[in-house]
Each structure stands twice: as C-alpha cells, then as structure tokens.
Amino acid sequence: MKRAVITGPTGAVGTALISELIKQKTEVAAVVRPGSKRIGNIPESQLVRIIECDLADLKSLPDKLDGADVFYHFGWDGT
Numbered sequence: 605m606k607r608a609v610i611t612g613p614t615g616a617v618g619t620a621l622i623s624e625l626i627k628q629k630t631e632v633a634a635v636v637r638p639g640s641k642r643i644g645n646i647p648e649s650q651l652v653r654i655i656e657c658d659l660a661d662l663k664s665l666p667d668k669l670d671g672a673d674v675f676y677h678f679g680w681d682g683t
Contacts, residue, residue: 605673607674608631614636614642623647629651630651632652633669635655635656636656638657
C-alpha cells in the first residue's frame with residue numbers, strides 16, 4: 605500500500621492509524637473538516653497531507669487527491 609485516505613484523522617483511531625502508516629512509509633491524505641480545532645492531533649510527517657473537506661461535500665474529494673490504494677472512513681459529523 606502506497607497511499608491512504610483517512611476521514612476522522614483527529615480522533616484516537618485516526619491518529620493511531622496515521623502513526624502506523626507513517627511507520628510503514630505510506631502516504632496519508634488526512635481529510636479534516638474546514639476550520640477543525642483538533643487539526644493539531646494529526647501526527648506530523650512529510651508523508652501526511654492535510655485536506656480540508658466537509659463530510660457533506662465528499663463528492664469533491666477525488667478532485668483533491670492524487671489517488672489512493674485504501675480509504676479509511678472514521679469521520680463522524682456528530683462530534
């Protein structure tokens with residue numbers, strides 16, 4: 605796996621997964637809601653790219669990505 609997309613990257617599961625993917629040298633597109641106050645929770649790495657996109661607008665996400673091998677959906681609009 606070379607590229608992963610993660611919604612909900614600021615939560616416990618998302619941050620743990622990003623840390624593991626960094627160890628595996630996998631590029632990560634971390635999809636966060638615009639203006640997220642928790643963006644600082646995302647592990648920093650040259651392999652991680654933060655993409656602002658609201659869950660209600662996921663149809664626009666493919667235009668913001670360079671492709672992906674896997675998509676992890678942990679985002680939830682209830683938080």
